[in-house]
Amino acid sequence: MIVERFSQNVVNSGIFKLYIATGFFATLIFFVINADLFTPLEMLFGIIGVTVVLKGVSNMMLSLIILLFNLDNKRKELDFKYNSEKIDAMLAELSIQDAANLGENKE
Numbered sequence: 001m002i003v004e005r006f007s008q009n010v011v012n013s014g015i016f017k018l019y020i021a022t023g024f025f026a027t028l029i030f031f032v033i034n035a036d037l038f039t040p041l042e043m044l045f046g047i048i049g050v051t052v053v054l055k056g057v058s059n060m061m062l063s064l065i066i067l068l069f070n071l072d073n074k075r076k077e078l079d080f081k082y083n084s085e086k087i088d089a090m091l092a093e094l095s096i097q098d099a100a101n102l103g104e105n106k107e
Contacts, residue, residue: 007066016058023054 010016027050031043038046 006069007062010062010065016062019058020051020054024051027051 024047027047031038031046035043
């Protein structure tokens with residue numbers, strides 16, 4: 001659940017789309033500047049090829065991020081919350097018992 005939410009946030013942030021678009025336009029500019037060296041068909045295949053490769057690299061980067069995502073810190077945080085709530089409940093119960101004992105002692 002946590003990894004899914006994290007990966008969905010990464011995908012929705014648009015960082016990979018920006019990466020692919022930057023590569024696409026950089027390749028386009030490269031071919032426009034060097035137009036006298038390449039035929040239009042080579043340019044078209046080059047731009048499409050680079051875009052596909054960048055999409056594959058971005059998918060591999062996302063997979064690597066998910067693979068290296070460490071859940072130990074989140075587990076420790078959840079354990080701490082659970083234990084602190086448990087301790088708070090025990091303290092509340094203890095203070096109620098103390099108040100009840102104090103009320104019985106006064107009577």
